[in-house]
Amino acid sequence: MSADQPQILLVEDEPAQREVLAYNLESEGYDVRRAENGEEAMLLVAEALPDLVILDWMMPLLSGIEVCRQLKTREDTRNIPVIMLSARSEEVDAVRGLETGADDYVVKPYSMRELMARVRTQLRRIRPAATGGQLCYQDITLDPERHRVNRATQELKLGPTEYRLLVTLLERPGRVFSRDQLLDHVWGRDIFVDTRTVDVHIARLRKALTQHGGDDPIRTVRGAGYALG
Incomplete structure (x- = not known):
């Protein structure tokens, strides 16, 4: 798994549907974690925050609605987009799902192409770099397609790890990332790196960002x- 891949938590209790969905998501280049019920989903969220959650409404142990409610009331998970899947096609059900905090509501049976488009839309909103969009903060601009970083009129030279750190911080200005969260986003869950390594690379990123002058934007x-701004 690449640390740059958007991480999607797929919560679906029907095994065949879960595997078909996971296959299509992975074919799109996403890192997919699977949960077969709401309780397992919350345990996986506690281990590592996903970039997006695809959540079935009707599940044993803990319903999708309740999982969505819990995610949207917690400070660390409230901004994670949730796409709710449901066989309930009545307007009142869609309204209830959206009022609980779901960012999108898709009725079964759905078009896989449409669902993938909705996933891209939600990821574009919270991880624009994953879909090729420029990231900007004050006078810092990052162009993921050209792999270039500028501050004001000066191009900055960043190592690959410092570049990925900056992408993570730029995608969510103001958000405080713990060292463990930065390890997840930048190095990946499958690689063991000491948390002190984060401090070393943050120091290098600070030096790179201020090499031509300007205040240190990392708090x-x-x-x-750490947070940007």
């Missing part, structure tokens, strides 16, 4: 982690 939050 250290004592006991919590």
Whole structure:
């Protein structure tokens, strides 16, 4: 798994549908984690925050509606997009799903092409770099298609790890990332790296961002982690 791949949590209790969905998502280049019920989904979220959740409404143990409600009431997960899947086609059900906090509502049976388009739309909103969009913060601009970073009129030279760190911070300005979260996003869950390594690369990124002048835009939050701005 590449750390740059958007991470999707797929929560579906029907095995055949879960595997078909996972296959299509992985074919699109996404890193997919699977859960067969709501309780397992919340455990996986506690292990690592996904970029997006695809969530079936009707599930044993903990319904999709309840999982969505819990995600949207927690500070660390409220901004994760949730696409709700449901066989309920009545307007009142769609309204209930959206009022619970779901960002989109898709009625079964659905077109796989349409669902993939909706996934891309939600990811474009929260991870524009994953879909080729430029990232900007104050006078810093990152162009993922050309793999270039500029500050004001000066092009900056960044190592690959510092580049991925900057992408992560630029996609969510103001959000505080813990060292463990940065390890997940930048190095990937499958690679063991000491959390102190994050500090080393943040220091290198700071040096790169200020090499032609300008204030250091990275904020250290004592006991919590790092944020841009």
